[in-house]
Amino acid sequence: DAGVTQSPTHLIKTRGQQVTLRCSPKSGHDTVSWYQQALGQGPQFIFQYYEEEERQRGNFPDRFSGHQFPNYSSELNVNALLLGDSALYLCASSLGTREEQYFGPGTRLTVT
């Protein structure tokens, strides 16, 4: 049973560029949440997708957008990258919008 997978593992981008991160949920899960974890902090909630819709959003600007596909996989897009966007981006899946979450290994994004 495949767990949550994320790609790529690491990514280096330049300020102003755009990036797309990908997440495949655990088999049987229908909900995907995205988190940003900066050094020394806990994961910060970005948004959650269920039934291909954004259900809830944290305090992140519109530069952060996402999508969920019919197979429940999800993408996180960040436009106009800033140095402060450098972080570990975690994807978590669950069965239902408020149930126990299973995390992927994360994508480490570095913006130079």
Next chain:
Amino acid sequence: ILNVEQSPQSLHVQEGDSTNFTCSFPSSNFYALHWYRWETAKSPEALFVMTLNGDEKKKGRISATLNTKEGYSYLYIKGSQPEDSATYLCASNTGGFKTIFGAGTRLFVKA
């Protein structure tokens, strides 16, 4: 309390010591409290999901309690082992669909 707060920020113990840490969370619109264990270079791993006031959960040497009226949860580790070294995160889900994480308690267990 508006945010989820964890204390202490870090903790150094000797092998065999028992230890505990605290998670404080907003008590209004409470739905669930999650504890995760996050080892370096791995994904956060769910330890417990707790929903009822007075709930106690146990998994091996690790246990947790929940007080939803006052908004706190304790995580206990009995007889710490070096393999318990990790960051322990708590996360509160309150009514809506978003989960708010604390900054974590980083535990170091010395052999």
